[in-house]
Amino acid sequence: MTKPKGRGRIARAIAIGGGLAALGAVGALGAGATLARRAVEPDRLVDTPVEVRGLVQEGDRTLIVLRGEQADLPGQYSFVFDGPDGHARLGPVLDERSDDVIREVLSVERGDLRVGARGRITGWWFTEPEQLGLRVERISYPTELGPAEAWIIHPRRARKRRWAVHVHGRGAPPEETLRGIAPLARAGITSLVISYRNDPGAPIGAHRRYGIGIAESRDVDAAIAEALHRGAERVTLFGWSMGGTASLIAATGGAHTRVIDGLILDSPAVDWAALLRYHASLFHAPRSVANIGIRLLDTGLIRGGEPDGIDFTRLTPDAFAERLQIPVLIHASTGDTFVPCAGSERLAELRPDVVQLRLQTRGEHVRLWNVAPEPWERVTEEFARAIPHPPWRGA
Template sequence: MAERGRRIAGALALGAVTAATAAAVAGGAIAVGTALARLAVTPARRPAEGVVVERVEHRDGAVAVRLRGEDAELPGRYSFLFDEGAGHARLGDVIEARAGAVVRPVVAVDRGELRPGARGRITGWWYTDPAELGLDCETIVYPTELGDARAWLVRPARAKKRRWAVHVHGRGALPEEAIRGAAPLARAGITSLIISYRNDPGAPAGQHGRYGVGLSESRDVDAAVAEALRRGAERVTLVGWSMGGTACLVSAARGAHAKSIDGVILDSPAVDWRSLLRHQAGGRRMPMPVADIGIRLLDRGLVRAGEPGGIPFESLTPEAFAHELMVPVLIHASTADTFVPSGPAERLAELRPDLVQLRLRDAGEHVKLWNVDPERWERVTEAFARALPRPAWRG
């Protein structure tokens, strides 16, 4: 009996340890899932500056810069934002690569001083102001549900009567990212609004100061469309980058002014947020169950985001958008995109071949397809915009 008692006591003790261990593991998974969820919807205080200038050189009367770091080696031409955004330079394609560093020609330095030791980041922007397109432009203010936001109004040389576009940048970027899309639309005679939205510097903060992964931001797109309509637009084309693409899809499918939208142009769009968050968790070597915990916490509103009541991820899938879309869509996407995989965009094109034109490339990082081949990107975009029919319900 004494021996049996000891065995029972040992089993109970082992069970208690096992339960405690399981509880600790579960608690750790929830903590990590919570952190992942917050990261997905919280604007970064300061973008990472993972590129360093090693040397500034003079070659055959031209200036070049030797760089090392994240995305420094990407093919194409790019903006280099340095000194926490105070500096901006335009860099040409790689002319030399050696020992993990690359040399790029300096096309222009728009602000700041390129110098050894300067730190920054490679972006796809290229332009810093739409005036650099050689078009008439001004800064305006438009009202949103949270307060006033700023936008650039860009007028084409020969405007088509009552055709406008709204351009929407991606998560963590600035309106400068979207300037690239205004030039081909201007050649098509379309007036553009390049907008800021909630949580941008100088714009109203979103709920809890967080993103709504395109859902909340779509209401700022709706507000910009309303501004275009007030200024005489009859139909509006939406142009979105990354999370801005999500916002444009939501606005075109479900927005307050969906009947005024004649088409959507997307670059590297986030079309399926569940799979995107799982992909990004994998990039951080987090187990999928942990990613799913974060998704459920956001979905149920247990981790606060910019959308009241939580984020309904089931409404942010290729299947949901395919069911709701009513206008033509052009998607620029790349199989080389490591941040937002192209698979969901490909799925949307498969589901709606009648409406979705997919330009799928095998080169070009996230929102950097223009930079690899700007001439072709703009030709396809302009041709698509020119061919958009008047929405059938407008007669």
Template structure:
């Protein structure tokens, strides 16, 4: 810990004795940041329903909170996600907050005063898209995990996709990617993975920032192959994007992989953890300490022996990934800034297509402009060459 005392003393302009006391606080904050990155936790409620305005034609929900004015249409999860409603775009602003039309209440009792969160999920089951859907289980290294198997109306022979949601979300998040691939004739497997409801716990009950989860992605690819797939597209959201990139870079099924589609992907984890540390007014070296603690396994994560976070970078993935990649990213993403996606595209311009939109929060890009998002996704999926096209 001597080097950290020395750095802290220099940063704060204080003596060794005060630095020795301060380094304890630094270590505590670094440990907290590291644990937060890998610990599953219930998402916070970020809006409150201040008023419900009902008439014969529509119900209007007035919301107050930091997410209430996001552009686009969203799901509203309330009562610890047991309630689900769908809300349209912002209609008005007033003393009660922001007004949105309640398009549908799928479950629960939407009422005034309830706290909730806006999510980009929208759909609750891929069967809502009109495709034949099965609920299946697939084996992973920790036990069986649930998944949706979605059959397109006109399947292109032996073409499959694995859809992988992000950290702290549920498979419902990834359903938005099913329709454009189904129209392209691709059979979809929308998976749960370790630490999800419907899936086994991972090591220590914690996340592996996509490294451990990539093995569940590979297990899903194995299931697809067992069911007849000869080529597979990986479709990942946020940390699910990391898992897909790791599987593409290091996995045993790279020979059947034809491409990646990523939405708001976490590509550079060192930069991402520094971004979140800065958001808490912590200096960079505190984030670096957290990275070191995770790397050495001092803060336990979902990977035995520690997390090789520094290997999760745009430069590393650009070197290792050799299939076409489509990235949906937003300049307004405050949770996973688009810088990593930009660096990845710049480092591998022949393979990476970056669709960078101006508006849209993290994993909520579809919600702002679903038509354009789906059109580009479908076009990309249709154009993917067979695996091994580069010789």
């Protein structure tokens, strides 16, 4: 799709502005622009909504008292504190007292965990790939913008020429994906965990902004090329959140669709227009504000990671369903308040022949593993083992 430039963009801006009179044009346009920028700008600040209120030694275990946002999520989590310097693993909630939540400290990988420390609850469980107990190679791979860092994680018993590329979500580090390595390693699959544009250790993208999966899919293509160069014959894509969007795009229209044998997605962003409308609704903004933001990104009036604007028609369940040719496993949760599962449900409804939807009732965004690791890993491993060899590649 060719995006309008010059006069075309100005005309579209006038058309957008002209439709805002009844809403209060300046306010609605400003709100739409803010929503659009938030969708494509990498996060610059690390929020610290959780505070350590107490540390209690109880026999041979340490209990931590937390207060703040998502401190009470069900399951086991990492607590990242003191910026990126501190990391502790916390067990499930043991007790809640007023606004305080009590958990067990399972381990402290780095930093000084102390009363008064501030941080956030995350789904990441591993801080380094070596913690998986598998052989790791740290490499860089070439992308269209320059070299990007990556890890190759080798299973103990590799299945010949079977690889997977793991793609993290928007604003998250590659460590996010390490929860998905073990079930694939047990299936004998070699894993390539990548960074991509705008990550530390990777090139800066266009305008220093995200392409909400479209631009990033070309880095996924480059990672697949690296796996092929190193001996892969078939590649499974494993995407998280916006990494799921990038994986879907690479699998349905990328440069290496013929070697992609399957998709595994956790909390994927499947319908971006609906997602922006949902986030606008959280602030009680009318639907028209989200539509303005979408049009501003689509036309390139608000710059994203695609120089000519972001084509939202490519980022819908219907568009993906039309082109899917390989099996897909989706982990999604009705408890996801950041990327609602409706897009995943719609994709599964449209393509029940290839999409397996594992829908759970508890689990925040990309934190499904943390609530119930065993079933998450079991289903993932079973799916990975059962992916057939792409028929066009021969037996």
